[in-house]
Amino acid sequence: MSKKGHIYRLFPGGNTSIGFYSYYNYVIDLKKAKRVYLIKGGPGVGKSQLMKNVGKVLVDKGYDAEFHHCSADPDSIDAVVFPQLQIALIDGTAPHVIDPKYPGAVDEIINLGEFWDENALKQNREEIIKSIDENGKIYKRVYSYLGAAKLVKDDVERIYKEVLLSSRLNNEFKRFKEEYFTDIKGTKKDSIQRHLFGSAYTHKGHINYGNTYLSYGNKTFFIKGSSLLIKSDLLNELSYHYIEKGYDITFYHHPLIPDKIESIVIPELDTAITTLIDVSDNKIINTDDYFNRELLLSYKDQTDESNSIFNMLMEIVYENLKRTKINHDFIESFYVPNIYFDKVDMLREKLLEKILGS
Template sequence: MGKKGSIRRVYPGGNTYKGFYSYYNYILDQKSAKRIIVIKGGPGVGKSSFMKGLGEAMVEKGYDVEYHHCSSDNNSIDGVVFSQVGVALIDGTAPHVVDPKNPGAVDEIIHLGDYWDEDKMMKNKESIIKDNKEVGRLFRRAYGYLAAAKGAYDNISKNIKEATDYAKVNKIIGELANEIFDDLNYSDSLGKERHLFGSAVTPDGIKDYLETLIEPNEKVFVLKGEYNFGQSEIVEKIGKLAIDKGYNVEFFHNHFIPEKVDNIVIKDIKVAVTTSNKFDNGKNKVFNIDLCLNEELLKEREEEFKLDREKFEELMDLAIKNISRAKKIHDHMETYYIPNMDFEAIDFLRENTLERILYWVEEK
């Protein structure tokens, strides 16, 4: 048996203070794609298992696989990408509705609803509608709590900004840029950017798979700070500078504030910049952002920080509890679908799809 392919794990969408936020457009670029297969169907019809099965088969055959996890069910996936082949499969159902952009030329649809017993499904109509309504209600509650948590977050952020010496921050940006780009020239064209979530607010709390995104052979720079404010601006500036120099950059956004960037990976030069303490391991270079803060002002407002943090954590916890409740209802809704599916036929379809993907490998 040959060498297995590598596995990366990301989140294409997230439960944020803005509600459900999607970076699904960045799963695979239409121009570079050989095929994008959009999978439709209800809960429990086997969309995630279908994609996982293909991913496992491709890894065994030596191809790299990128799993796109569902933020509302961490054990489920919403997409899988085989970048070496230029093929992606994406769950196209709500809340992240995806439809073909270039049907036939790039995209196609696989509808797993073709494999359910419609007569039996109709008997569960009222129960399915009831469960669906309750899932929607619980997510609205969760997003309400996340929006409220943003207020506490903003209070902390304002105090941190007032305490920040931006001359020191700019010095760190300069040092970091010199370390990364010192011997590198500008390219004739701009680099490409890709945006995804590196972490997510899930029914099990805040989860990430950063260890699958930042590879052992990459040079890693860690932006460390107790308050975890301000680092994202530095990360984003370094990412934009890399794009200006012609390098492709992956931006991994914050699970709570989707406009914030927590991590970047510049594969072309094997460099990563992160705000995660996971990588403060004694091997990687660390920049301590807390050294840019006015300690006196922070001490003066210590009680405010404590109160705002408590409120923030309380509201985040309430949001997670409601997302967890929604998942339980969603799991219950699956029980109306699972017994009424022809999974044997779906398995055959998956094997046929694998054969098509391997055919595209040969074409490439």
């Protein structure tokens, strides 16, 4: 391969209104995978850096790579997948504990815990336990405030639903589907669906990497509008057409309400449809155009109040996620000086040899 591979940046898990929510089972299809390396070990042992380094080498050699980012810290990697090789490296530690499903045949455990000075870590036992437990308490606070934010969002969504001119929206959406789906032929296979997060609530705010996984040029379409639920419903309706025709589809879910959708991607058609802003100018529809403006205006004080409270709650979420990051860095400070990173580097080289020789 002569040119570099493409890096897709994704989120397999998220901080949501119902707690930490995982789509890690969709990182790679274990029945199709050639090899999955489950990386175990505590904070600061180099799991993320190991995956990043392996990923960089293979991307430089021309292989595409999916970098699955951590919702707690988007600078950290929880998994890296090489679709052309059907190989993945996955962090198998909490909160996304993963155990081998097909030991030896597909899965292989890599234990970086073998490369730390256990006696030195025991000397900081009390501080480590206290800090890890404290992070658990902070995350409970995060999820409580996300739950409250969802309730406030529900209040606004109730108003959007009431003022929606459903028949007008449905007619316009029907016109688009008739125009767009006419030339899409069916396949002779069953559709396979994959689920991930399209964005994440992190200590750096609400982050998405849509510009990496929605990179389909003129075949990226945009649904605009204020209502999360209305846009998600339209994406759901569009997805049925692709599924019926047998196309594989990836659903990218919303971090506040994980069963709602931000984007869908149909790789076989080089097509993506998203609700994320600043990704595409190919607007399908603006759902706000189908609101009863006079009725919506009568609710302005209520929607303004609810949106203000929602933003306030989210600021508290981000501040607490910053606390988890500071606390995590403190925990890592006990581990990093006591890790034999030269041995981790040697393991990385052996791992690369195995992957490239597979």
